[in-house]
Amino acid sequence: MMKKTILLLLLAAFATAAWIVLMPQNVEKTTITVFCAAGLKKPVEEIALAYQKETGDEVRLQYGGTGTLLSQLKIAKQGDLFIAADDGALSDAKKMGVTREEFQLVKQKPVIAVAKGNPKQVDGLAALKKPEIKLALPNPEAASIGRVTKQLLGTGWDALAAKAAVMKPTVTEIAADLSLGAVDAAIVWDSTVPQFNLEAVTIPELAKHEEFATAAVLASSTQPAATLRFARYLSAPEKGGAIFQKHGFHNVPGDKWAAKPDLILYSGGVNRPAIEKVLLEFAEREGITITTTYNGCGILCAAMKTMEKSSDPKFPDVYYACDVCFVPPVAEHFPEAVMLTEAEIVIAVPKGNPQGIHTLADLARPGLRVGLCNAEQSTLGFLTSSMLKSMNLWESVSKNASSQVPTGDFLVNQMRTGSLDAAVVYRINIQKAQDHFDAVPLPADKSKAVQPFAVRRDSEHQQLGRRLLAFLREHRKSFEDAGFTWRGEEVPVKSTEIVLPEWLRQK
Incomplete structure (x- = not known):
């Protein structure tokens, strides 16, 4: 009986040892740090989770207004990828020398956002100036949508800014205020509207203007191959592109995905x-x-x-x-x-x-x-x-x-x-x-x-x-x-x- 027990223990030990040997060796996974414009948070977060599940690489996301993120990048000179909400911010990043390869992801237009059904009958800029309309605006110093809108409206922006009930640093914050009923109208990206179950009012002063949200590899990245791989995933039509589209964004065609x-x-x-x-x-x-x-x-x-x-x-x-x-x-x-x-x-x-x-x-x-x-x-x-x-x-x-x-x-x-x-x-x-x-x-x-x-x-x-x-x-x-x-x-x-x-x- 003793011999049989010892034999069973030895067999068990051997089986365990064999299992350990056959297990894959610990492979050091990559961690990619991404600075992302707040308006793209929902799709980018979902894309990052899908990418982590598929590749095992970790994606760390930091959100904020595009202008705020750009200021951080200029000072810190760290990180791997920057996702800007507009062309102007990307141009600024290039002038600062903090970016390299670029991947256009989606197209966005500025619109007036209101609650479903447009209960206050907002139909243009003039309506936003009415005393009974509580208006939320994005801060042009921090948010891309604010900067773009200010440039498009010219002197008309000053009147709106003076009238605004609130001005916040990210497009998601003002969209959240609107969805909660704290304000009656806000100027946001058209892609922000479906994310918060709002309604868009298109006006001629903004309708013809289009901006690209773009992912750019940071010059500070010490792991360009891993960063570029994730950027390709973000822009691939059947990967990141499908998720952007699901969230109401207008895709820019990228390359078919391949690791x-x-x-x-x-x-x-x-x-x-x-x-x-x-x-x-x-x-x-x-x-x-x-x-x-x-x-x-x-x-x-x-x-x-x-x-x-x-x-x-x-x-x-x-x-x-x-x-x-x-x-x-x-x-x-x-x-x-x-x-x-x-x-x-x-x-x-x-x-x-x-x-x-x-x-x-x-x-x-x-x-x-x-x-x-x-x-x-x-x-x-x-x-x-x-x-x-x-x-x-x-x-x-x-x-x-x-x-x-x-x-x-x-x-x-x-x-x-x-x-x-x-x-x-x-x-x-x-x-x-x-x-x-x-x-x-x-x-x-x-x-x-x-x-x-x-x-x-x-x-x-x-x-x-x-x-x-x-x-x-x-x-x-x-x-x-x-x-x-x-x-x-x-x-x-x-x-x-x-x-x-x-x-x-x-x-």
């Missing part, structure tokens, strides 16, 4: 030296993966046309071409582009230029071994062939083309082995090999390739793609160090309105 999205990038090979490290930094900051394909743009465009539908999971979300001429072929998928950089096309020759090559015409000399890129596969090849054709040199030079490859890097490698006497490449291709090569300049009006960046029209990661563009713009130095000329501050251009010079329209 760790994969952004697919097609890039012309010439861009690789400038963006490769920057892409790694962006992926680490966002907590995502980036699947990148570098190749000649002719090959990239052909691959997109082969896929036919952008619903193909391998279709790129973003496209960074070697030249603007390779955007129109895929304009239906990429409706606008930002001209991010510019690269010069040159003739690369061995150091000292032993063959005495000075012009494109020199490449037609008998016996010269010339390297050109393939016109159907690459931007560089297309630009080179178009340039030569416009100068009536294509037939004579192409006879010497012992090599036609997809990218300029291939030509540079062939020149290193001594199998070519000259090659038409981007200056960037020989930027870091100036001890081995010289660059012969080409006609200025035809030797510039402009690199456009575009986000796919129906990508599930549109906002992520736009944040990548913003991140690239922050790293101008990386492009200039690689040999590009910077053009990243230019406004986007519609792909269908891109006009190519006559010499590039040759078939």
Whole structure:
């Protein structure tokens, strides 16, 4: 009996030990601190609880008037995320340098709020000035709705402020007063009305104005990946978006939710030296993966046309071409582009230029071994062939083309082995090999390739793609160090309105 008891105890101990080993190890969860405008408290609180349940990460919320929160952030310089109720507050935050990435969440309009049924028959600003109407106003120094309304009404605000029975620092406080019957009318956001079972009175002085409530990652955040993940959840239409909508807010479309999205990038090979490290930094900051394909743009465009539908999971979300001429072929998928950089096309020759090559015409000399890129596969090849054709040199030079490859890097490698006497490449291709090569300049009006960046029209990661563009713009130095000329501050251009010079329209 004793042996049996001991055996049972040992088995029990073993089973317990095994259970302990099989339990997941304690994983340190993230705590995200969010400063949120009071008017968005109800939906944001519900979204935070759903997020905590789904991910295990904790979200700590601090509410207040947007202006009050902004003052706190300026002094404390702590926290992870700031949710502002209006564009002006967000602009102020940017000027102060306390915010980075932005996620528009909802649209809001200022309205007059009254009790259900509008018992006091409030129908406009004049009614608010009547002696029998008790009016509540938001403090413009603390609440976004107050500041916005004051700006819209101009001198008319002063009369209302003098008449107001009460002025409070948050929109929720005055809405609560109204719902309890302490006041007869208040100016609030239209999204506040359904949260407190009130009725909205729309007036022309306010009706046309719209503000965005926006979540912005704080520059003080020490955990950007976790913060950005929660911000993506807030703005995802099937996650935070659905909850905002349930509470009566007007959503701004965000990206489809993914805890760790994969952004697919097609890039012309010439861009690789400038963006490769920057892409790694962006992926680490966002907590995502980036699947990148570098190749000649002719090959990239052909691959997109082969896929036919952008619903193909391998279709790129973003496209960074070697030249603007390779955007129109895929304009239906990429409706606008930002001209991010510019690269010069040159003739690369061995150091000292032993063959005495000075012009494109020199490449037609008998016996010269010339390297050109393939016109159907690459931007560089297309630009080179178009340039030569416009100068009536294509037939004579192409006879010497012992090599036609997809990218300029291939030509540079062939020149290193001594199998070519000259090659038409981007200056960037020989930027870091100036001890081995010289660059012969080409006609200025035809030797510039402009690199456009575009986000796919129906990508599930549109906002992520736009944040990548913003991140690239922050790293101008990386492009200039690689040999590009910077053009990243230019406004986007519609792909269908891109006009190519006559010499590039040759078939």
